[in-house]
Amino acid sequence: MSELGEQLKHARLDKNISLDEVQTRTKIQKRYLEAIENGDFDKLPGSFYTKAFIKSYAEAVSLDYDSLMKQYGHELPESPQSVESLPPRRTRTSIPSPTRSKLSAALPGLFVFLIVIGILAIIWMLNINSNDDSALKEEVDQNSQNVEVEQNKNAISNKDNKVEPIKDAESNDTVDEGDDNTVQQSGQLEKISVSGDTTNYVLSETDEFHVKFTFSGESWLKIQGNSGKVYVNEGYSEKQDATFDFSDESGVRIRIGSTPHVKMTVNDIEVDLEKQPIAQTVKIELATD
Template sequence: MSELGALLRKARMENGLTLDDIQEITKIRKRYLEALESGDYSVLPGSFYVRAFVKNYSEAVGLDADEVLRLYQHEIPAAAISDQTEQSVSRPRPPRRVRSRSSDRLGRAGFNIMMWCFLILIVVVVWVFLINRDDAPAQQADNTPITDKASPAPPTDNAANGGTAASPGATDAQTPTPTPTPTPQTSVVFTEKKGRVDHYDVSPAGTHKVEIKVTGGVNWTEVREGDSSGERLTYKNLTDGTVTSYDLTDSLYINVGRADLVQITVDGITVDDGDEANSKKIQLNVAASSGGDTADTGQSVTPTPTPTPGAGQ
């Protein structure tokens, strides 16, 4: 085993990752990863890929890729320069064609035509603006009402019938106050395990806040929208004390290097990740809405109608 391979394997073991985890992170075949750790570069498809594979492997286990390439450059085979590249470098650049006089004349003629068109467009815009401004006062004069005085409101029937007019304050006092609908509490329920991924249902439907807190050391973290093939939200090592937040509206995929260094919560509720020094994969799915504007009891809340003053007299 080479010194570079021993360094990569040690960093992988310290992060609690297997070769299968590194293969999933870097998308490099497992047999190529084994060749890097053993120092057998002849298995790799070519010397050009060695530096790229070493860089991706180093980033996946939390090492500085540039520093690793600099320290162990004597072990990494240099990429051979192809004959086609040498020919392209040594081949002289062909001289630029000299513009003919006819093309210069056409260019000047096109520029003059464009300038005249621009000036004509400005004149047309100004002319249209002046015509619309002259027509605006005439249209406003036609729409002016004959009188601005509002017609008096008709008298109420209470005074004519001998009744007493109700004061505005009394009407406002009798208006019922709607009972607020209680907010349903968040629940996180384990549903099934597919392969190496634990699936949880989060209810009720809506937007929930997911927090990932790293405690006790550096931890590699991957978060994606939807499932494991969705858009990346986080894909790197998080240091001790780092807290990241995400909005959960549909589904969220979480993959951590060591579950014992991470705490995952949904709206303050801790998700059980096993708390072991191994990688953990979790899929959070928001439950579908049940529909209806009802409270937790399942009954609609309807305000009681208030009798109108003077009704039935």
């Protein structure tokens, strides 16, 4: 047992609080709380959540989290640092040079010249198309007359030759409906905790890590992997789909806007999203053996 785990356990026992009550307060599963008390940090769903779980535990038993980290932070496994993408900086407004001022003054005249050239080009193209349409119409009329004569000849020659339609075999009309409704799910997705607008999941028993989004209205996504790579940061509209492959990541952080308009699946397993029109964060860690 680690000294950090002992401090948390002693504080809990001094306040006569059971692990079940701590689980209720922190929304952290009991097996993870026991792992923290025993110092088995490798049993947690990844270093991504270790400090967050310890902070929630410390607050539940009225311990100062910062003091604990200063004394026993060396016991925790090192966690990779993710880099949040920053919005682009505004460019400085440069002072126009005399040459640029002259060019700006000449732009209106150049713009008018280009408009005139465009109008003349459109008139020329309309004249050419008009001539081509006339020639094409004459050719179509002539072809129509030839087709009518040929059809009359064929109607006379085929008047007495009737052919019965061939019916398709009934076996070709049979459709195996069971195959269309088959959905293969890969792995097990487990909800481990909820904190504010953030829901934490663990994906286990699989090496595949595919996430699909289907939009029924306006929304947006921002997805960042544990490696620091930002996969998307943009808006989506109704009837759009988006699919991502995170097989090379140990976990991802997904920020979703207006969740009632979004259907999210992980390896074909549907994720239960908040039905209120608010932004929501979903964190998924890929469990390692």
